[in-house]
Amino acid sequence: MKTLAERILGGDILAAARLMRDIDDRMPEATEVLKQLYPRTGRAYIIGVTGAPGSGKSTLVDRMVEVFRKEGKSIGIIAVDPTSPFTGGAILGDRVRMQRHATDEGVFIRSLATRGCLGGLTRSTQDIANVMDAMGKDIIIVETVGVGQDEVDIVNLAHTSVVVLVPGMGDEIQAIKAGIIEIGDIFVINKSDREGADKTERELLMVLEMGKKREDGWDPAIFRTEAILGKGVVELVFGVYRHKQALMQTRAMEQKLKERTKVAFLQILQSEVMSRFIQKIEEEGHWEKIVCDLMEKRTDPYSLAQHMIGSEFGKADA
Amino acid sequence: MKTLAERILGGDILAAARLMRDIDDRMPEATEVLKQLYPRTGRAYIIGVTGAPGSGKSTLVDRMVEVFRKEGKSIGIIAVDPTSPFTGGAILGDRVRMQRHATDEGVFIRSLATRGCLGGLTRSTQDIANVMDAMGKDIIIVETVGVGQDEVDIVNLAHTSVVVLVPGMGDEIQAIKAGIIEIGDIFVINKSDREGADKTERELLMVLEMGKKREDGWDPAIFRTEAILGKGVVELVFGVYRHKQALMQTRAMEQKLKERTKVAFLQILQSEVMSRFIQKIEEEGHWEKIVCDLMEKRTDPYSLAQHMIGSEFGKADA
Numbered sequence: 325m326k327t328l329a330e331r332i333l334g335g336d337i338l339a340a341a342r343l344m345r346d347i348d349d350r351m352p353e354a355t356e357v358l359k360q361l362y363p364r365t366g367r368a369y370i371i372g373v374t375g376a377p378g379s380g381k382s383t384l385v386d387r388m389v390e391v392f393r394k395e396g397k398s399i400g401i402i403a404v405d406p407t408s409p410f411t412g413g414a415i416l417g418d419r420v421r422m423q424r425h426a427t428d429e430g431v432f433i434r435s436l437a438t439r440g441c442l443g444g445l446t447r448s449t450q451d452i453a454n455v456m457d458a459m460g461k462d463i464i465i466v467e468t469v470g471v472g473q474d475e476v477d478i479v480n481l482a483h484t485s486v487v488v489l490v491p492g493m494g495d496e497i498q499a500i501k502a503g504i505i506e507i508g509d510i511f512v513i514n515k516s517d518r519e520g521a522d523k524t525e526r527e528l529l530m531v532l533e534m535g536k537k538r539e540d541g542w543d544p545a546i547f548r549t550e551a552i553l554g555k556g557v558v559e560l561v562f563g564v565y566r567h568k569q570a571l572m573q574t575r576a577m578e579q580k581l582k583e584r585t586k587v588a589f590l591q592i593l594q595s596e597v598m599s600r601f602i603q604k605i606e607e608e609g610h611w612e613k614i615v616c617d618l619m620e621k622r623t624d625p626y627s628l629a630q631h632m633i634g635s636e637f638g639k640a641d642a
Numbered sequence: 643m644k645t646l647a648e649r650i651l652g653g654d655i656l657a658a659a660r661l662m663r664d665i666d667d668r669m670p671e672a673t674e675v676l677k678q679l680y681p682r683t684g685r686a687y688i689i690g691v692t693g694a695p696g697s698g699k700s701t702l703v704d705r706m707v708e709v710f711r712k713e714g715k716s717i718g719i720i721a722v723d724p725t726s727p728f729t730g731g732a733i734l735g736d737r738v739r740m741q742r743h744a745t746d747e748g749v750f751i752r753s754l755a756t757r758g759c760l761g762g763l764t765r766s767t768q769d770i771a772n773v774m775d776a777m778g779k780d781i782i783i784v785e786t787v788g789v790g791q792d793e794v795d796i797v798n799l800a801h802t803s804v805v806v807l808v809p810g811m812g813d814e815i816q817a818i819k820a821g822i823i824e825i826g827d828i829f830v831i832n833k834s835d836r837e838g839a840d841k842t843e844r845e846l847l848m849v850l851e852m853g854k855k856r857e858d859g860w861d862p863a864i865f866r867t868e869a870i871l872g873k874g875v876v877e878l879v880f881g882v883y884r885h886k887q888a889l890m891q892t893r894a895m896e897q898k899l900k901e902r903t904k905v906a907f908l909q910i911l912q913s914e915v916m917s918r919f920i921q922k923i924e925e926e927g928h929w930e931k932i933v934c935d936l937m938e939k940r941t942d943p944y945s946l947a948q949h950m951i952g953s954e955f956g957k958a959d960a
Contacts, residue, residue, distance in 0.1 A: 355944050355948075358942070358944050359942045359944045359945050362939065362942030362943070362944070363939045363942070366937070366939070376694075581937065582933050582937070585933050585936045585937055585943075586929065586932075586933055588943055589932065589933075589936060589943045589946065589947065590916070590920070592943045592944060592947045593916075593919060593943075593947040593950065593951070594912065594916055596944075596947045596948060596951055597915055597916075597919070597947075597951050598908070598911075598912055598915075600951060600955065601911060601915070602908070611904065614904075614907065615900050615903050615904055615907075618903045618907060619684075619899060619900070619903055621680065621681045621684070624676070624677045624680030624681070625680070625903075625906055625907045625910045625911075626673050626676050626677045626680065626910060626914075627677050628907065629907065629910045629911040629914045629915075630673075630914060632911065633911070633914055633915050633918060636954065636955050637918065637954050637955070
């Protein structure tokens with residue numbers, strides 16, 4: 325009888341899907357399997373694709389997958405959509421896209437819509453990327469909506485970050501651009517047949533010029549695509565390869581990998597330690613008392629947190 | 643000689659600004675002052691205002707402030723913009739808006755652009771809201787851009803959440819709406835003179851209809867505004883009051899306050915415990931070893947995190 329980890333490493337897709345469900349549900353067993361898979365991670369190339377809803381990001385990802393598949397690369401897609409618990413959009417989207425690649429065993433798609441507080445989404449994304457990496461996927465594409473702190477954290481997991489814009493959103497988009505400029509290694513102006521593509525590119529160039537010189541020396545590239553027709557996608561994929569090559573040739577890749585490893589570790593440490601605290605509070609049935617004490621100002625959350633940490637850490641220090 | 647806390651409680655704006663800088667810089671001293679201020683919190687009414695860049699959100703907030711000021715309310719504004727470290731946009735924006743209210747001592751504005759990983763922004767927003775609350779501000783408006791996990795967490799700090807939309811963004815906006823529908827107590831269609839305002843309202847109503855019945859029984863209200871001319875803003879402010887009243891009359895307010903208190907406590911616990919771990923790793927100079935061990939797969943982040951927690955917590959359990 326093979327273990328779950330062995331089955332996943334052997335390419336068993338059902339086993340991988342089961343582990344991913346356990347990761348979603350925060351089952352402690354999932355962590356044990358992740359430990360076994362970890363030594364087999366670190367080979368996949370991770371591409372982050374971020375863009376506002378309506379930017380055609382998912383279509384673009386599908387087209388990129390077609391190009392990668394023609395080269396025989398195996399693909400994992402993680403679609404992170406923290407805003408869709410209400411409509412169940414992610415799950416529906418998953419099914420639609422699954423159908424498209426249904427006959428292709430080389431593509432594994434997983435949507436993440438679950439959101440708890442305390443940065444759980446970044447941890448889950450990372451765990452699932454580790455599973456896909458261990459499964460032997462050559463390329464993992466992490467697709468995120470919009471720009472928020474967690475989205476930036478998630479994009480930071482990628483080796484190459486692609487930011488998707490669309491023309492014709494006027495000056496209003498400026499604010500978004502300013503925010504995402506620093507996370508983009510590659511910019512895509514999708515739906516580039518629309519009026520305003522030139523203006524968007526000019527504005528983007530201007531914002532890039534204004535920015536401080538990047539430490540890694542990389543000069544962000546801009547591509548125009550019409551994802552729905554597949555136009556410009558091959559060029560984009562080559563752009564990703566060029567960025568990968570540039571990373572490898574400088575010390576930038578090593579630096580990036582070190583930083584990712586550190587951030588990933590801190591995320592896991594954080595979610596593990598918080599699970600432990602929450603479990604302890606719940607087991608002891610202390611929530612009611614904590615909330616009442618705070619609301620009636622018998623204590624403050626700062627002192628209470630320090631006290632709780634102190635009573636756990638204290639003995640180890642002594 | 644008065645303490646910093648006493649000076650802040652006495653209305654000293656410079657003292658408050660200094661504490662807020664210390665909060666930004668994560669100075670341990672700041673936490674001591676926050677402890678002293680906490681018993682004086684809990685009186686301010688917190689309004690969250692969220693909307694995409696270009697939705698006219700800041701103008702709308704300024705107009706709402708004018709209405710509140712005419713009623714003699716004192717105001718705190720926290721502008722959360724996690725995406726602007728690159729341009730320093732938040733700081734610039736602060737100055738521009740400060741000028742507008744420069745002669746008005748009843749308005750205190752603070753922008754937050756700092757972003758670290760691990761949910762630091764939510765913690766900072768909360769700490770600063772506590773300072774403004776203790777200063778005696780009647781109303782605190784927390785303004786956030788876009789929709790991401792942290793933005794949702796931040797909006798959850800509010801008693802009333804206002805979501806700002808603009809007409810004419812077509813079907814593409816649907817996705818955003820679906821995501822934010824569940825966090826909005828009040829929806830504003832700003833720039834409502836633009837073509838498509840009726841369509842946007844119809845779509846919004848449809849999405850609201852589709853949604854599951856809210857547990858608190860509140861039926862989200864929709865307002866149309868032209869913030870730049872001040873049109874519709876008085877009605878919106880009354881809408882906020884109506885929501886407040888509805889909260890008070892049901893058990894919903896108590897439930898909301900309990901949930902907020904719990905989430906706020908967990909955020910503080912999390913940032914305190916992580917500071918402690920990070921400090922320990924740095925003091926012992928272990929980062930280099932941790933990162934190397936992980937990259938060379940001598941261990942995995944899951945086991946390492948559990949081991950590190952165990953060696954701190956272990957003795958307390960024994």
